[in-house]
Amino acid sequence: MIYTVSRLMGACAIAALSTAATAETLTIATVNNGDMIRMQGYTDNFTEKTGHTVEWVTLEENVLRQRVTTDISTKGGAFDIMTIGMYETPIWGANGWLVPLDGLSEEYDVGDILPAMSGGLSHDGTLYAAPFYGESSMIMYRTDLMEAAGMEMPDAPTWDFIGEAARAMTDRDNEINGICLRGKAGWGEGGAFITAMSNSFGARWFDMDWNAQFDTQPWADTLNFYVNLMNDAGPPGYATNGFNENLSLFQQGKCGMWIDATVAASFVTNPDDSTVADKVGFALAPDTGLGKRSNWLWAWALAIPAGTQKEDAAKEFIEWATSKEYIELVAENEGWANVPPGARASLYENPNYQEVPFAQKTLDSILSADPNDSTVEPSPYVGIQFAAIPEFAGIATEVSQEFSAVYAGQQTVEEALAKAQALTNDAMEAAGYR
Amino acid sequence: MATQQSRSAARLMMAPAVILLLGWMLVPLTMTLWFSFRKYLPLRGGDLGWAGFDNYTRFIGSSAFWPSVQATLVIVGGVLIITIVLGIILALLLDQPMWGQGIVRILVIAPFFVMPTVSALVWKNMFMDPVNGLFAYVWKFFGATPVEWLSQASMQSIVMIVSWQWLPFATLILLTAVQSLDSEQLEAAEMDGASFMSRFWYLILPHLARAITIVVLIQTIFLLSIFAEIFVTTGGAFGTKTLSYLIFQRVLESQNVGLGSAGGVYAIILANIVAIFLMRIVGKNLDA
Amino acid sequence: MARAVTNNRKALNTAIAWSIGLVIFFPILWTILTSFKTEAQAISNPPVFLFFDWTLENYAVVQERSNYMRFLWNSVFIAGGSTILGLIIAVPAAWSMAFVPSRRTKDILLWMLSTKMLPAVGVLYPIYLLFIKMGLLDTRLGLTIVLMLINLPIIIWMLYTYFKEIPGEILEAARMDGASLPKEIIYVLTPMAVPGIASTLLLNFILAWNEAFWTLNLTAAKAAPLTAFIASYSSPEGLFYAKLSAASTMAIAPILIMGWFSQKQLVRGLTFGAVK
Numbered sequence: 001m002i003y004t005v006s007r008l009m010g011a012c013a014i015a016a017l018s019t020a021a022t023a024e025t026l027t028i029a030t031v032n033n034g035d036m037i038r039m040q041g042y043t044d045n046f047t048e049k050t051g052h053t054v055e056w057v058t059l060e061e062n063v064l065r066q067r068v069t070t071d072i073s074t075k076g077g078a079f080d081i082m083t084i085g086m087y088e089t090p091i092w093g094a095n096g097w098l099v100p101l102d103g104l105s106e107e108y109d110v111g112d113i114l115p116a117m118s119g120g121l122s123h124d125g126t127l128y129a130a131p132f133y134g135e136s137s138m139i140m141y142r143t144d145l146m147e148a149a150g151m152e153m154p155d156a157p158t159w160d161f162i163g164e165a166a167r168a169m170t171d172r173d174n175e176i177n178g179i180c181l182r183g184k185a186g187w188g189e190g191g192a193f194i195t196a197m198s199n200s201f202g203a204r205w206f207d208m209d210w211n212a213q214f215d216t217q218p219w220a221d222t223l224n225f226y227v228n229l230m231n232d233a234g235p236p237g238y239a240t241n242g243f244n245e246n247l248s249l250f251q252q253g254k255c256g257m258w259i260d261a262t263v264a265a266s267f268v269t270n271p272d273d274s275t276v277a278d279k280v281g282f283a284l285a286p287d288t289g290l291g292k293r294s295n296w297l298w299a300w301a302l303a304i305p306a307g308t309q310k311e312d313a314a315k316e317f318i319e320w321a322t323s324k325e326y327i328e329l330v331a332e333n334e335g336w337a338n339v340p341p342g343a344r345a346s347l348y349e350n351p352n353y354q355e356v357p358f359a360q361k362t363l364d365s366i367l368s369a370d371p372n373d374s375t376v377e378p379s380p381y382v383g384i385q386f387a388a389i390p391e392f393a394g395i396a397t398e399v400s401q402e403f404s405a406v407y408a409g410q411q412t413v414e415e416a417l418a419k420a421q422a423l424t425n426d427a428m429e430a431a432g433y434r
Numbered sequence: 435m436a437t438q439q440s441r442s443a444a445r446l447m448m449a450p451a452v453i454l455l456l457g458w459m460l461v462p463l464t465m466t467l468w469f470s471f472r473k474y475l476p477l478r479g480g481d482l483g484w485a486g487f488d489n490y491t492r493f494i495g496s497s498a499f500w501p502s503v504q505a506t507l508v509i510v511g512g513v514l515i516i517t518i519v520l521g522i523i524l525a526l527l528l529d530q531p532m533w534g535q536g537i538v539r540i541l542v543i544a545p546f547f548v549m550p551t552v553s554a555l556v557w558k559n560m561f562m563d564p565v566n567g568l569f570a571y572v573w574k575f576f577g578a579t580p581v582e583w584l585s586q587a588s589m590q591s592i593v594m595i596v597s598w599q600w601l602p603f604a605t606l607i608l609l610t611a612v613q614s615l616d617s618e619q620l621e622a623a624e625m626d627g628a629s630f631m632s633r634f635w636y637l638i639l640p641h642l643a644r645a646i647t648i649v650v651l652i653q654t655i656f657l658l659s660i661f662a663e664i665f666v667t668t669g670g671a672f673g674t675k676t677l678s679y680l681i682f683q684r685v686l687e688s689q690n691v692g693l694g695s696a697g698g699v700y701a702i703i704l705a706n707i708v709a710i711f712l713m714r715i716v717g718k719n720l721d722a
Numbered sequence: 723m724a725r726a727v728t729n730n731r732k733a734l735n736t737a738i739a740w741s742i743g744l745v746i747f748f749p750i751l752w753t754i755l756t757s758f759k760t761e762a763q764a765i766s767n768p769p770v771f772l773f774f775d776w777t778l779e780n781y782a783v784v785q786e787r788s789n790y791m792r793f794l795w796n797s798v799f800i801a802g803g804s805t806i807l808g809l810i811i812a813v814p815a816a817w818s819m820a821f822v823p824s825r826r827t828k829d830i831l832l833w834m835l836s837t838k839m840l841p842a843v844g845v846l847y848p849i850y851l852l853f854i855k856m857g858l859l860d861t862r863l864g865l866t867i868v869l870m871l872i873n874l875p876i877i878i879w880m881l882y883t884y885f886k887e888i889p890g891e892i893l894e895a896a897r898m899d900g901a902s903l904p905k906e907i908i909y910v911l912t913p914m915a916v917p918g919i920a921s922t923l924l925l926n927f928i929l930a931w932n933e934a935f936w937t938l939n940l941t942a943a944k945a946a947p948l949t950a951f952i953a954s955y956s957s958p959e960g961l962f963y964a965k966l967s968a969a970s971t972m973a974i975a976p977i978l979i980m981g982w983f984s985q986k987q988l989v990r991g992l993t994f995g996a997v998k
Contacts, residue, residue, distance in 0.1 A: 394688025
């Protein structure tokens, strides 16, 4: 590694300025989601405690991924902490690119992290990233519209029920759409949704020999069901709707149901942003009776790139940001509904948090998701809405683009599945799987 | 006037620029060429050895390749036609006497100052969104079903956004050319009873030929590598995947640098083909 | 203009031109207006145009979340630095091409332009690796150099066309008076080319300011300019039109204002040799 004059000068300047020799400036790359932006507001609390200062690089999700992946695979060292997800962590951990998060302090209590989360953020039993918040997906629905339609949402509905309810709730003249679902291209957007949904229809991405499975009936069933449902009861332009577009539609009262990330529950029930805050109910993501539900599992987690000079300070930050104390700090200032959810078991044992309307359903959803056994028929990969192999993001983005073209009415389900099958097998061949 | 001495002085003065650009071209180009023959997968441990022409055959053999070349050409062509036609009309209009000419000029050139990312975000969310976009309100106001711009008319939408950004540039260059028109000659033609169309065709357009050439040349260079507008609006879906977007997908989304580099080489070849065509068609106007 | 124009004709011109101008400007105007609305008003149906409760709330939120001045300063530094550096290198090169042309001058010019055709994303990894090796990652200096190289061909070409329009006899005369080459450039050529240089400077400042690929991919916290500032507002959770508008307005306002003050210069100078 070559040390440059400018780096040295920068280091000298920092050393000269800081009173304690250990005080560092951490550069942290993060995504512009609500919980992370809230965390930035509490940075001073961290600085007071440890003396370290923090420089935030806040980026939109796609830009963030592109940025941190380039940096870590070239060992660029531009960041001391990166915000990554369950997809990246095991792959990067296996490559030796992340600092193992062992030797965390006693009071941090690693054992308190939900097993589903720590499992998904580990490789070979070593934790490589600490979950800032975790999520599954579930149904959020309008209790008033459901009542008006004369129906009652079961705790664990089937897709058939969802289809019926969505069509009953739809009132296009008043801009009420029975159901809002992601259709936007991108493996982390519509790709994630349709993959999780396909699990409940008995589909899978690959068979045990890594052959693409888009030519099987369950995939055709999934896609046909989705397209028919959305055409009958979905919002206009759903082919370009992702998490954020749907959130905004739901908050404006334009969706009867929305199946998406559990973290959205706190946004749709927040009266400051949501016009329907007091009329939202929750249920588990639907199934078709085959034994798998259509919910996913995801965590936004903090990881330290190997080779950073500031490993100790970075660990201190991660311990602070993902600690029980941080959760209490947020609860104290902004109420229990706004704490980062889904990461720690103790949060769900807290009587204050149990009063939050979506707490139990969130936990149930997370607990019912198993990345190691996500499909009805056996599959060779780990992950529910993704397959944790390096090639997946690229392939799934192209596949979801083909699907989005179906949603926009530009090709048929059969055409899209045939293209998906071909391009997936082609890419897997290039990567040496087949 | 060029003496031996001034010639060598001239060479000396050109040297920094030439050397820098040569470096800026050769270093990345060599590295791209090198990578394009390697099996370079960052997520699988980096450079995994020689790949021969595998990357080249795989890149061109992908079902996305030819559509991406087509999408690139459609965007470049579409934007060029729109900006030049509207640019000429605007330039002629802005040359007319009117009240508040300076302010109108400012209004017209303003989009050029807007970052591509910002303009794509603004158009996508505040205008083309089929539910909350302004266009949707207008359509609904007239009782029509709002158009789902970015999925159903994706290509047109992107051409429109990009044209909006580049129209000021075309207008500015054409305007300077229009302003240098010989107004006496024009008046004489008008006296002789030449219609506007014939004046336009025989006097104005030939005069603008050089300016049009420049607009075509400069815009083509920028439009061939257009990226931010697609990244923000459609993410390459709905047939808007250009060649440079396809390379982006290969390099960053699929993390296959070798494959992407081969794509980069193809993109350079395409750019050069376009450049040669341009030179053939418009080059004679450019007696540099 | 020598032609006598009736007021009617002038009024018609004015009406048409103003309508078109407003249509073209409308997206910017709408963005600025939306930045003063609340999130709810930003998506209200029917849309509100002027009669809403003007608020500065969005600007406060944006300012609280990100250090705008630092992004702004980085943008100014990088765009200004790359333009000035580019001019320093380009003036001598353009001078020699314009006044000591050779058979290869046109080829060199076109070759220089062709270096701009290399798709940026294709060389991201090579450049990133180089930047790491040279310690330029996330430095203003590194970005300044890259943007200078990107725009250098355009700068040279623009200057070349301006210089070519300067009659050679004037230079001959200066030389007769015993002016040396550097003196000739500084005292004779440059003053005559000031309008051209000014519009070159402006155009390249704008191009560098708006460059969004390298500025985003080669920076982290220290050197990040306004393009990175925008990337943190592009699609957050929840309603965001008003905040996005505020951030957008903040990102484009400096360059927009600069552009407006200098538009005469741009209108006069942006010829690329298109006018004979």
